[in-house]
Amino acid sequence: MAVLVTGGAGYIGSHMVWELLDHGETVVVLDRLSTGFDWAVPDAAKLIVGDIGDQALVDDILSRYDVDAIIHFAGSIIVPESVADPLGYYLNNTVKSRALIECAVRGGVKHFIFSSTAAVYGTPRVIPVPEGEALEPESPYGRSKLMTEMMLADAAAAHGFTYAALRYFNVAGADPKQRTGQSTRGATHLIKVACETATGKRAHMEVFGTDYDTPDGTCIRDYIHVTDLVNAHYLALTHLRGGGESLVANCGYGQGYSVREVIEAVKRVSGQDFKVVESGRRPGDPVAIVANPDRCFKVLGWRPAHADLEEIVRHALAWEEVLVRRNRV
Ligand SMILES: NC(=O)c1ccc[n+]([C@@H]2O[C@H](COP(=O)([O-])OP(=O)(O)OC[C@H]3O[C@@H](n4cnc5c(N)ncnc54)[C@H](O)[C@@H]3O)[C@@H](O)[C@H]2O)c1
Numbered sequence: 122m123a124v125l126v127t128g129g130a131g132y133i134g135s136h137m138v139w140e141l142l143d144h145g146e147t148v149v150v151l152d153r154l155s156t157g158f159d160w161a162v163p164d165a166a167k168l169i170v171g172d173i174g175d176q177a178l179v180d181d182i183l184s185r186y187d188v189d190a191i192i193h194f195a196g197s198i199i200v201p202e203s204v205a206d207p208l209g210y211y212l213n214n215t216v217k218s219r220a221l222i223e224c225a226v227r228g229g230v231k232h233f234i235f236s237s238t239a240a241v242y243g244t245p246r247v248i249p250v251p252e253g254e255a256l257e258p259e260s261p262y263g264r265s266k267l268m269t270e271m272m273l274a275d276a277a278a279a280h281g282f283t284y285a286a287l288r289y290f291n292v293a294g295a296d297p298k299q300r301t302g303q304s305t306r307g308a309t310h311l312i313k314v315a316c317e318t319a320t321g322k323r324a325h326m327e328v329f330g331t332d333y334d335t336p337d338g339t340c341i342r343d344y345i346h347v348t349d350l351v352n353a354h355y356l357a358l359t360h361l362r363g364g365g366e367s368l369v370a371n372c373g374y375g376q377g378y379s380v381r382e383v384i385e386a387v388k389r390v391s392g393q394d395f396k397v398v399e400s401g402r403r404p405g406d407p408v409a410i411v412a413n414p415d416r417c418f419k420v421l422g423w424r425p426a427h428a429d430l431e432e433i434v435r436h437a438l439a440w441e442e443v444l445v446r447r448n449r450v
């Protein structure tokens with residue numbers, strides 16, 4: 122019996138692979154290496170290079186490796202890019218997820234865990250936002266993910282598998298053991314960008330929008346350590362395998378930080394006073410999103426071990442140094 126991890130050569134997926142291996146699971150990775158790296162997949166997992174939309178390939182993997190669960194990370198992830206290329210996002214995130222779900226049904230896969238996102242809420246009216254709040258995504262990215270959540274719910278009801286749609290807030294940090302981290306080229310995520318600037322890989326960084334209706338004028342997000350996030354997935358897998366019901370759950374800490382606060386934390390932890398330029402707003406950015414994570418606590422028994430912004434930053438900075446040492450930048 123094996124777990125298929127799509128996007129397992131990417132940032133979050135590679136942490137998931139380690140989490141599964143640490144729990145003694147057999148892991149197969151399907152990744153087309155568009156933003157991921159073959160070297161990010163540990164030797165103990167089987168890497169198959171290919172596209173999740175290739176149904177013949179997926180059918181073959183599901184039967185050959187006796188896959189009982191799919192954890193689906195593969196996708197396109199950048200909010201402003203989705204505004205510029207909506208059809209590309211609907212293809213990769215929605216149409217290809219549909220193809221993958223169809224293969225899962227055909228192959229009798231029992232459980233499906235999906236990378237959803239806080240972007241499905243848009244700018245929530247209630248903060249911290251619980252799962253039952255209005256779903257009003259403000260970007261094609263958020264809509265492409267929400268459609269996949271809907272397909273999963275309908276397909277699970279019709280075909281008898283169970284699923285978890287985990288809505289991640291802003292994922293950051295790296296494996297504390299430094300086995301993997303965020304290696305994305307040309308990354309756009311705030312903590313990654315700030316850490317690259319602190320370590321001299323960028324001459325400066327920008328703050329996108331300083332006129333939002335927040336205490337310091339910059340956007341607020343709930344940053345979750347990637348190791349806590351993948352642990353929530355492992356707990357979701359255990360829950361579903363144990364006969365638990367399908368669930369949709371927020372993955373965040375319930376604590377928001379502004380862009381300026383994050384940059385200050387990176388300056389403090391790194392000891393570097395790097396250059397920060399104030400720019401205009403970025404398209405598709407909601408002003409503030411913070412999770413209400415109660416469902417993850419109650420249903421999955423999730424207990425985060427790294428809910429500390431400075432620890433997240435410390436691990437992210439350590440990974441930047443690993444990338445330099447290994448000549449991976
Ligand atoms: N990083 C975040 O803050 C965040 C927040 C919410 C949700 N998510 C979701 O988590 C998932 C993983 O994100 P990440 O940050 O690890 O991104 P990533 O870009 O590092 O990983 C995505 C991986 O999927 C692969 N991939 C993309 N399209 C594919 C396809 N059609 N077939 C096969 N492989 C394909 C890429 O090569 C890459 O390895 C995504 O679905 C993303 O939407 C991420």
Ligand SMILES: O=c1ccn([C@@H]2O[C@H](COP(=O)(O)OP(=O)(O)O[C@H]3O[C@H](CO)[C@H](O)[C@H](O)[C@H]3O)[C@@H](O)[C@H]2O)c(=O)[nH]1
Pocket residue numbers: 198199200237238239240289290291292309310311312314326327328329330340341342380403406410
């Ligand atoms: O160089 C930068 C990078 C980001 N930001 C700002 O920092 C905040 C966070 O931006 P990120 O790009 O780090 O993350 P997003 O909130 O845009 O999106 C991330 O989290 C979302 C959920 O909240 C989605 O799931 C998505 O996949 C993931 O990219 C935003 O206000 C953004 O404008 C800057 O000011 N400068």
